[in-house]
Amino acid sequence: MNYYLLIYTVSPDYLEKRGTYRKEHLNLAENLHKNGQLLMGGALADPADQAILLFRGETPAAAEAFVQADPYVKNGLVLSWEIRKWTVVIGNPSASGNLS
Template identity: 55%
Template sequence: MNYYLLFYETVKGYEAKRQPYRDSHLRLAREAQERGELIMAGAFDPADGAALLFKGETATDAEAFAEADPYVRKGLVSRWYVKKWSVVVE
């Protein structure tokens, strides 16, 4: 099993703009966590981005999450990308 980090870079004013989509975003995250795909997630401080940790055979789950995320779909995320994370201590 591999780990993948999904990185978000957010637009200016993200914290105020996210409110209408927050429940849908969190529901998507909880569903991914219940399926065992999403391990943990959170925003940076200051909230200029976020990181979400996924576990799976490929990056597909992380990519599919981003593509379905209302934050991405509504333009609150200016850039997202996935990187495979080689864990040396677990």
């Protein structure tokens, strides 16, 4: 199993504008979390300029699909994004149990 980080760079007015789209964004994330594809996600603080979501899967397909469906992306709150494969060294479930 592979891990992928989805890294968003958000607009300077992200905190002010996200309310309109927040419920849809969180529902999308919650559905992926329930099926085990999205392990964790959240915004960075001080400054609130990025967000990071951790996906699990054989490919980055779940992260890619999330980006395409995310109202934050569709409505310009996300200025840029990238998906990076993450090689887990500490906490790797194959070595020390489950990461969930």
